[in-house]
Amino acid sequence: MYGMSGTLTVPSVVAPSTPEPNGLLGLLTLGGLILAGTVSKSRK
Structure with a gap:
C-alpha cells in the first residue's frame, strides 16, 4: 500500500x-x- 502511494505521488511532482x-x-x-x-x- 505504501509502495503504491509513493509511486503515485512521483508523477504529480514531476509533471504538475x-x-x-x-x-x-x-x-x-x-x-x-x-x-x-x-x-x-x-474498531467498532
Missing part, C-alpha cells in the same frame, strides 16, 4: 502541468476515505 495528477489525487483521496471507513468499522 498534466491533468493526470488531479486524477491520481482523486484516487488517493477515495482510497483514503475507504481505508478510513474500513478502519472505523473494524
Whole structure:
C-alpha cells in the first residue's frame, strides 16, 4: 500500500502541468476515505 502511494505521488511532482495528477489525487483521496471507513468499522 505504501509502495503504491509513493509511486503515485512521483508523477504529480514531476509533471504538475498534466491533468493526470488531479486524477491520481482523486484516487488517493477515495482510497483514503475507504481505508478510513474500513478502519472505523473494524474498531467498532
